[in-house]
Amino acid sequence: MREQITGVILAGGQGRRMGGIDKGLQELQGRPMTQWVLERLAPQVGSVLINANRNLERYAEFGCEVLPDRIAGFAGPLAGLQAALAHATTPLLVTAPCDSPLLPADLVARLHAALTAGNAQLAVARTGERVHRAFCLVRRELLPQLDAFLAAGERKVGLWHASLKVAEVAFDHEADAFSNVNSAEELLALQNKGRRQ
Numbered sequence: 183m184r185e186q187i188t189g190v191i192l193a194g195g196q197g198r199r200m201g202g203i204d205k206g207l208q209e210l211q212g213r214p215m216t217q218w219v220l221e222r223l224a225p226q227v228g229s230v231l232i233n234a235n236r237n238l239e240r241y242a243e244f245g246c247e248v249l250p251d252r253i254a255g256f257a258g259p260l261a262g263l264q265a266a267l268a269h270a271t272t273p274l275l276v277t278a279p280c281d282s283p284l285l286p287a288d289l290v291a292r293l294h295a296a297l298t299a300g301n302a303q304l305a306v307a308r309t310g311e312r313v314h315r316a317f318c319l320v321r322r323e324l325l326p327q328l329d330a331f332l333a334a335g336e337r338k339v340g341l342w343h344a345s346l347k348v349a350e351v352a353f354d355h356e357a358d359a360f361s362n363v364n365s366a367e368e369l370l371a372l373q374n375k376g377r378r379q
Contacts, residue, residue: 183294186274189227190266191219192259192316193280194235194251204237206280218283220244226290228272232280233262258337259316260328267325279316281362292351293319302349309357313350315339317360 193206193216206216216232224230232248234241241248249269251261259277266275274297276290286292289307297305297319304324307317316339324346331342353359 183291184226185228186272187227187290187294187319188266188270188272188275189223189230189290190263190270190275190277191216191223191230191232191246191280192262192277193241194233194262195258204234206232206234207237207240210283215283216241216244216280219278219280219285220246222283222285222287223276223278223290226287227276231266231269233265253332258339260332260337260339260342263320264325264328264332267320267322267328270322273322274319275322276319277316279362282316282360284359284361285317286353286356286359289317289353290319292353293317293349296349296351297321300347300349303346304343305349305351306343307353307360308350309353309360313340313343314360315343316362318343 191206195205207214210218220230230246232241232244232246233251234248235250238248238250249265252265252268253261263275263277276293278285293305293307296302303321305319307314327345328342336342
């Protein structure tokens with residue numbers, strides 16, 4: 183199963199809520215957040231790509247191929263997914279944001295099980311009523327649909343998901359695993375926990 187899935191770390195955003203800094207390179211307990219995500223994601227997939235639009239050489243130091251968006255202007259996570267779908271050779275891709283260092287160790291297996299069982303086009307994580315759209319497993323064959331969606335000027339992840347057959351996977355017992363760091367205060371709070379979950 184792993185060999186059929188490419189992991190994609192989404193690090194292409196502007197980090198507006200953190201003053202425009204590159205969130206994936208911000209350190210948590212002495213290591214960049216992207217490194218935490220990579221260590222959690224890599225054992226679950228065949229290979230990992232990083233989607234980034236700046237500091238490409240720095241991201242390349244993590245030992246993964248780095249892909250910028252194909253659309254200019256920081257077009258959002260769907261642009262990162264598009265770049266990865268166009269590049270990958272595996273039938274499935276799974277995405278994880280660079281600012282969620284505690285993602286579940288069984289994320290991919292559970293998304294894959296739901297995708298297969300439901301014959302879905304995309305599987306996505308959910309806790310309670312909240313859908314975590316940046317954590318999704320998607321079939322590579324959806325690239326033409328995503329190309330058309332983006333070409334029409336659309337950018338909202340939820341709107342694209344609404345056009346697909348989606349399987350939602352409950353991770354209610356691991357809500358903290360999907361916590362993402364959107365501010366310096368949140369990063370400090372995570373630092374102060376002083377533990378890796």
